[in-house]
Amino acid sequence: MLDKDTKRRIDTCRDILVGKVPDPKSQVEQITVALIYKFMDDMDLEAEELGGERKFFTKDYERYRWAKLVAPGVSGQEMLNTYSEALTKMVENDNLPALFRSIFRNAYLPYRDPETLRSFLREIDSFTYDHSERLGDAFEYLLSVLGSQGDAGQFRTPRHIIDFMVEIIDPKKNEVILDPACGTAGFLISAYKHILKANSSFVVNGNGKHEDADATEQALESPMRFPGDQLSLEDRSRLAGNIKGYDISPDMVRLSLVNLYLHGFADPKVEEYDTLTSEEKWTQTADVILANPPFMSPKGGIKPHTRFQVQSKRSEVLFVDYIAEHLNPNGRAAIVVPEGIIFQSQSAYVALRKMLVENHLAAVVSLPAGVFNPYSGVKTSILILDRAVAKASEHVAFFKIENDGFQLGAQRKAQKGSQLPQVKAELTAWLQEARAGRGEQLNGHFGFVVPREMLVNGSDYNLSGERYRPIEESTSHWPIVKIGEVCEIARGASPRPINDFMTDSPDGVNWIKIGDAPVGAKYITSTKEKVTPAGAEKSRYVRPGDFLLSNSMSFGRPYIMATDGCIHDGWLLLRLKDTSLTDQDYLYHILGSSSVYDQFARQATGGVVNNLNSSIVASVEIPLPPIEVQREIVAEIEGYQRVIEGARAVVDNYRPHIPVDPEWPVPSMGEIADFKNGLNFTRSEDGEPLRIVGVSDFQSNWLVPSDSLSSIQLDAAVGADYLLQPGDVLFVRSNGNPDLVGRSMLVPEEIGRASFSGFTIRARFDTSKASPRYLAHFFKTPLFAERMKTTGQGANIRNLSQGILSELQVPLPDLATQQVIVTEIEAEQALVNGNRDLIARFEKKIDAAIARVWGEAKVEGAA
Numbered sequence: 001m002l003d004k005d006t007k008r009r010i011d012t013c014r015d016i017l018v019g020k021v022p023d024p025k026s027q028v029e030q031i032t033v034a035l036i037y038k039f040m041d042d043m044d045l046e047a048e049e050l051g052g053e054r055k056f057f058t059k060d061y062e063r064y065r066w067a068k069l070v071a072p073g074v075s076g077q078e079m080l081n082t083y084s085e086a087l088t089k090m091v092e093n094d095n096l097p098a099l100f101r102s103i104f105r106n107a108y109l110p111y112r113d114p115e116t117l118r119s120f121l122r123e124i125d126s127f128t129y130d131h132s133e134r135l136g137d138a139f140e141y142l143l144s145v146l147g148s149q150g151d152a153g154q155f156r157t158p159r160h161i162i163d164f165m166v167e168i169i170d171p172k173k174n175e176v177i178l179d180p181a182c183g184t185a186g187f188l189i190s191a192y193k194h195i196l197k198a199n200s201s202f203v204v205n206g207n208g209k210h211e212d213a214d215a216t217e218q219a220l221e222s223p224m225r226f227p228g229d230q231l232s233l234e235d236r237s238r239l240a241g242n243i244k245g246y247d248i249s250p251d252m253v254r255l256s257l258v259n260l261y262l263h264g265f266a267d268p269k270v271e272e273y274d275t276l277t278s279e280e281k282w283t284q285t286a287d288v289i290l291a292n293p294p295f296m297s298p299k300g301g302i303k304p305h306t307r308f309q310v311q312s313k314r315s316e317v318l319f320v321d322y323i324a325e326h327l328n329p330n331g332r333a334a335i336v337v338p339e340g341i342i343f344q345s346q347s348a349y350v351a352l353r354k355m356l357v358e359n360h361l362a363a364v365v366s367l368p369a370g371v372f373n374p375y376s377g378v379k380t381s382i383l384i385l386d387r388a389v390a391k392a393s394e395h396v397a398f399f400k401i402e403n404d405g406f407q408l409g410a411q412r413k414a415q416k417g418s419q420l421p422q423v424k425a426e427l428t429a430w431l432q433e434a435r436a437g438r439g440e441q442l443n444g445h446f447g448f449v450v451p452r453e454m455l456v457n458g459s460d461y462n463l464s465g466e467r468y469r470p471i472e473e474s475t476s477h478w479p480i481v482k483i484g485e486v487c488e489i490a491r492g493a494s495p496r497p498i499n500d501f502m503t504d505s506p507d508g509v510n511w512i513k514i515g516d517a518p519v520g521a522k523y524i525t526s527t528k529e530k531v532t533p534a535g536a537e538k539s540r541y542v543r544p545g546d547f548l549l550s551n552s553m554s555f556g557r558p559y560i561m562a563t564d565g566c567i568h569d570g571w572l573l574l575r576l577k578d579t580s581l582t583d584q585d586y587l588y589h590i591l592g593s594s595s596v597y598d599q600f601a602r603q604a605t606g607g608v609v610n611n612l613n614s615s616i617v618a619s620v621e622i623p624l625p626p627i628e629v630q631r632e633i634v635a636e637i638e639g640y641q642r643v644i645e646g647a648r649a650v651v652d653n654y655r656p657h658i659p660v661d662p663e664w665p666v667p668s669m670g671e672i673a674d675f676k677n678g679l680n681f682t683r684s685e686d687g688e689p690l691r692i693v694g695v696s697d698f699q700s701n702w703l704v705p706s707d708s709l710s711s712i713q714l715d716a717a718v719g720a721d722y723l724l725q726p727g728d729v730l731f732v733r734s735n736g737n738p739d740l741v742g743r744s745m746l747v748p749e750e751i752g753r754a755s756f757s758g759f760t761i762r763a764r765f766d767t768s769k770a771s772p773r774y775l776a777h778f779f780k781t782p783l784f785a786e787r788m789k790t791t792g793q794g795a796n797i798r799n800l801s802q803g804i805l806s807e808l809q810v811p812l813p814d815l816a817t818q819q820v821i822v823t824e825i826e827a828e829q830a831l832v833n834g835n836r837d838l839i840a841r842f843e844k845k846i847d848a849a850i851a852r853v854w855g856e857a858k859v860e861g862a863a
Contacts, residue, residue, distance in 0.1 A: 009126055010142055016120045020111035025251070028142055032258055033087070033107045034124045036100065041066035056100075061093050070125045076114030083117060084109040099257050099268070157186060157292040157336060158412075160405060161371060164420050165290060165334035165382060166190045168427055173199060173235050175242065175287035180275040180322060182245030185256035187290035188270075189263050192243060196228040199235075240265060246273035246281070276304045276318045285326050289385075292336035293319035295378065309355060312348035316341055321352055324360045324385060333360075333385040336367075342381055342463045345613070353461035357452055362386035362434065363397040363427055364463050370408025381463075389431060393439035396455060397430050398465030399423050399447040422446060460615055467603035467616065478625040478853065483591075484618025486582045487547070487574040491614055492540040492567035501535025509536040510565025514550060522588065523562040524548065531566065539566035540573055545584060547574035547591065551612035556600040558591035560584065572617060586630035589637055590622050593850045623853045636849050640842045647835035647842075654832045656777045656825045660811045670806030672770050673763045677733065677802070679722055680758040690718060691754035695732055698743050724754045727772035729763045729779070734799040742788050742800050746776035761802060770810075774818035777825050778810060 010031065017027050040056040045067070047055060057065045064086040069079060090096065090104040109117070171177050171191045179187045203226060231239070243265070247253050253272045260268035273281060282305075294315050303313070310321045316338055323333050340349060342364070363384035372378055384397075405418030426444030433439055442449045450468040455461055483489070495501045502511070508530025516527045531539065542548065546561045549572040558574075567573060574591075576582050590596060599620045604611055625633070681692060724730075728747040732740045747754075756762055765772050778784055787808055812818075 006127065007141055009123060013120060013123050016116060016123060020113060020116050026110065028255070029107075029251070030110075030120075031124070031142055032255070033103065034121065035127065036103055036258065037086070037090075038066045038124055038127065040096075040100070056093070056095055058095055061089070061095070064089070066125075070121055076118040079121060080109070080112065080114045080117050083121065097266075099261055103254060103258060157183075158371060158404075158406075159186065159190075160420065161336075161367070162186050162190045162290075163194075164424060165336075166194050167424055168384060168431075169288055169290065169332050169334050170428075171195060171288045171290075173231060173239055176285070176328075177243045177288045177290070178286035178326070179245045179291050180289065180326075181291050181293040181319060182247050182256055182270060183252050183292070185245055185259045185268075185270060187292075188243050188245050188256075189259060191288070191290060192239070192263065192265075193226065195239065196226040196231075199228045199230040200226040201229055202227070240267065241269065243269060244286070245270040246275050248272070248274045275322055276315065279305045279307060282307055285328050285331070287328050287331050289323045289327060289331070289333040289335075291319065291323060291333075293323075295338045310348055310352045312352075314340075314348060317348050317352050320383065321355070324356060327360070327385065327387055330388045331385075332387075333383070335383045335385070336380050337383055339379045339381065341383070343460075343613075345460055345615075350460050353463060354456075356383070356385065357396065357455050357461050358390075360385040360387055360390050361396055361463075362389035362393075362431060363399065363447075364465055365423065365427070366398075366400040366465055368402060368404060368408055370412070371404060384427070384431075386431060386435070389434045389439065392437045393434035394452050395434065395439045395449040396452060397427060397434075397439075397442055397447050397449050398468065399427060400465055401446070419446060462615065464603060466601075467619065469602050477855065478623040478629070480621050481624045482618060483574070483620050483622060486578070486587070486622075486624065487576055487618075489614045489618050490540060490573045490575075491551070492569045492571040492573065493538065494568040495531065495535040495538035498531075498535075498568075501531045501538070503530050503532045503535075505530070505532070508532060509541075510563060511535075511539075512542070512548070512561075512565045512567050512571070514570060517548070517550075517557075517559045522560060524559050525562045527563070527565055536566045539568065540571075541566050542573055545576075547576075547587070548572070549574060549591070549612065549617065555604070556597050556612065558588055560588055572612060572614060574617070581627060582624065583627060583630040583634060585634045585638070587622075589634065589850055590853070593854070595850075595854050596620060596622060623855075625853065633849060633853060637846050640845050640849070644839050644842050647838045650835045651832055651839070654828070655782055656780050656828070658778055658781055658783070658811070658821055658825075660783070661813065664811045664813045666809045666811050667769075668806060669763065669808050669810060672810075672812070673765045673805075675802040675805060676721065676762045676764075678756040678758045678760045678762065679718070681755075691752060692757055693724065693730060693745075693747075693754060693760065694757040695740060695759050698730075698732060698740065698745050718755050722755045724751055724756060724762070725764070726751060727765070727767065729765070729772060729776055730756055731761045731763065731800055731805065733759055733761045733801070742785075744776065744779040746772060761800060761805065763805065769815075770812060771815060771818040771822060773822045775810065777822060784808075784810075 013031050013034075014024075014027050017030060021027050021030055044054040044056050044065075047053060054062075064082065068074075069082055069086075074082075087104060087107045087109060090107070091101050093101070096104075111117075166187065171194060173195050177188065177191050179185070182188060228236070243260075245256055247256065247270070250272050253270055256270040257268050260270065275281075304318050308318055308321050309325060310317060312318055312321075320335060320337060320341060323335055327333055341352070343349075361383065363386075365382040365384065367380050367382065369379040371380060401419050401423055403415070403417050403419050405414060405416075405420060406412045407415050422444070423446045426442065426447055429444075430439060430442045430447070430449070433441075439449060448465075448468075448470055454468060455463070509532070510527040511529045511531045512524060512527050513529065517524050541564070542561050543564045544561050548559045548561060548567065550557055551570060551572050576584065576587070600612060600616070603616045603619070624630075681690075724747050726747055726749045730745045730747065732743045734741060765775060813821075
């Protein structure tokens with residue numbers, strides 16, 4: 001396992017090079033070549049110490065020995081001349097194995113600064129190795145600095161995900177193991193380690209002691225801890241020849257060869273090969289294939305040969321096809337795939353899934369969207385192919401991992417609660433049962449099984465696990481049908497480019513956008529934009545009575561069309577097949593229910609934003625009572641809604657009204673109040689606790705609940721004149737939202753020890769002249785709002801000031817009259833608050849009415 005000192009040295013080498021070699025990949029190559037160069041001399045020195053002979057630096061090449069290169073007294077310029085010459089000459093050294101010659105074939109020094117090279121080589125010289133595995137672990141860390149090879153859609157697979165996949169596939173010592181897009185050979189090395197572990201009778205720890213084997217730390221182990229002592233020489237020879245890899249990039253091939261050599265492979269079998277366009281190796285098959293193939297295709301697509309079963313120009317489709325077709329009769333594979341493979345509806349994706357479901361697929365493991373951070377947030381899954389399982393079992397297993405042991409942000413910090421070990425255990429146990437023909441049950445918490453015929457019945461062979469996740473059987477005593485049985489479903493379409501079809505002409509056709517459907521509205525009644533008749537022909541036309549469903553934004557919310565028009569591809573159209581069997585308003589309430597939303601959410605595609613499509617919506621189940629019962633349910637719900645609408649009208653329209661007598665005095669606020677701007681507070685762990693009223697605490701009503709304010713610690717004591725008193729009135733002075741400026745709030749009796757923030761102004765009134773409660777009500781009236789607009793900065797006021805407030809005039813009767821007005825207004829407000837309670841109560845009744853249709857027990861609010 002990589003030690004901290006070696007890691008630090010690698011980081012230092014990169015720091016030295018970054019000024020001259022800014023590209024991380026080039027840094028890796030420079031460090032790789034230098035490490036190999038030094039390691040060859042180290043091995044020669046070790047051979048001499050053991051009584052043998054030098055192997056690499058002999059005869060004319062002896063002058064290039066590392067020890068001479070960095071010897072005391074060698075100047076920087078001499079070092080640069082020797083090292084750059086050695087890099088070009090080493091490829092001609094017949095004493096080097098072919099692998100090492102290939103490493104040096106394109107090696108060169110990309111800069112000519114003697115001091116940079118001296119610092120770099122001195123740091124490399126500080127590396128020491130007990131054996132090649134130590135260098136291999138250092139090299140793996142070096143590879144981790146390689147980020148996305150983004151142009152090809154290649155992302156370095158996290159090591160814990162690689163090991164997770166290898167443990168599930170469980171490669172054996174006599175099996176042929178292949179990675180057809182091997183990158184830096186991570187899967188091949190993990191498979192090798194797995195086999196060594198499985199064939200070791202003891203473990204060698206870092207101190208040279210023997211321990212019992214522990215199979216739970218595979219990702220952290222080095223092969224030398226697992227000696228593979230139960231492998232015979234014949235086993236080892238066969239294993240070395242059976243682990244193979246291809247990659248289209250010569251740079252990746254070189255890195256793979258080094259990585260494998262340093263992990264004990266004297267003659268690694270990795271070749272430069274274009275898996276998708278070359279037929280040379282088509283007849284070669286494998287028992288185990290492990291891969292994270294490129295996700296992206298070059299512009300114009302791949303130009304593959306004709307032997308693929310699925311015809312496509314998409315690299316991810318072709319790689320999965322290649323892997324499936326190159327498994328031996330009982331072969332197994334684990335493949336990282338993008339979400340397109342799981343649910344895309346294009347014919348090539350469907351054909352690929354059909355082939356997999358019928359002949360290869362054993363399980364699908366959904367990974368979190370951030371597994372490849374920081375290189376990509378792409379959502380991926382793992383396909384487990386097992387031809388023996390596909391033959392013996394009528395079921396496919398689905399798993400969903402939400403915690404892989406690391407946070408999903410860019411830093412990918414470790415976190416507790418990884419689900420990988422439990423998923424591995426559950427899936428491994430199920431695979432064993434499935435190979436024996438007993439795969440109809442899966443015992444565990446993270447997975448479930450689905451009959452293959454269910455995947456086939458969907459016609460698109462969709463592999464989104466949430467689509468098939470079992471739900472509790474409905475207890476509804478009404479028939480359960482699928483939405484596709486009662487509605488025709490189609491996706492919208494957009495004329496392209498849309499701007500070419502927009503029009504202001506009265507002959508234009510309504511162009512229905514998400515913004516034309518107000519939140520909470522039932523109907524879409526009008527549109528803001530129109531398209532030409534030609535644009536409408538290229539879109540999807542809808543008519544009054546049709547349902548629209550957002551398939552991404554406003555996810556799953558239904559609307560009924562009250563006008564005609566055409567829709568873009570962000571909408572789904574639902575049109576009732578038979579209005580004599582399904583009531584329009586009943587379907588609206590059912591589509592808007594939480595039970596339907598939950599089904600949408602389970603089956604939705606997309607890694608970040610939920611997405612619906614026609615097949616998902618068609619498969620969602622709803623209860624369908626007889627039409628007469630549907631209408632009774634609608635009548636019940638709409639009766640409740642009329643009560644809610646009446647109560648909401650009261651709540652929304654009520655404003656306190658004060659009938660002003662023209663004989664009342666009208667003093668300015670400056671005559672009856674003192675004002676003070678709030679403070680900007682600094683928090684401190686050691687300071688005095690104090691409650692602070694800020695802009696976020698202002699409510700539409702004037703009384704602030706006493707438990708809505710939080711206490712904070714301050715770095716300094718607050719003067720008594722900044723402490724609030726019951727009866728003070730606060731105003732919002734400034735805020736990013738102009739609508740909040742001028743909003744007021746009465747400080748309640750139970751405020752406790754509190755102050756007010758710098759975005760507010762406190763008004764403290766002379767209670768011998770004015771009742772704060774009376775004024776607090778007046779500040780909520782339309783009359784005060786009008787006076788605010790015509791005073792100070794006028795209607796464009798964005799920052800309230802003490803001066804503006806001082807000028808505002810307020811009608812002020814005697815205290816007794818003020819108290820009468822307060823009593824009357826607060827009696828009215830009690831009735832308004834009762835309407836709020838009524839709304840909440842009848843909303844629960846609507847929920848209960850819909851729940852009864854589903855057979856769910858929900859408690860209605862007491863009448």
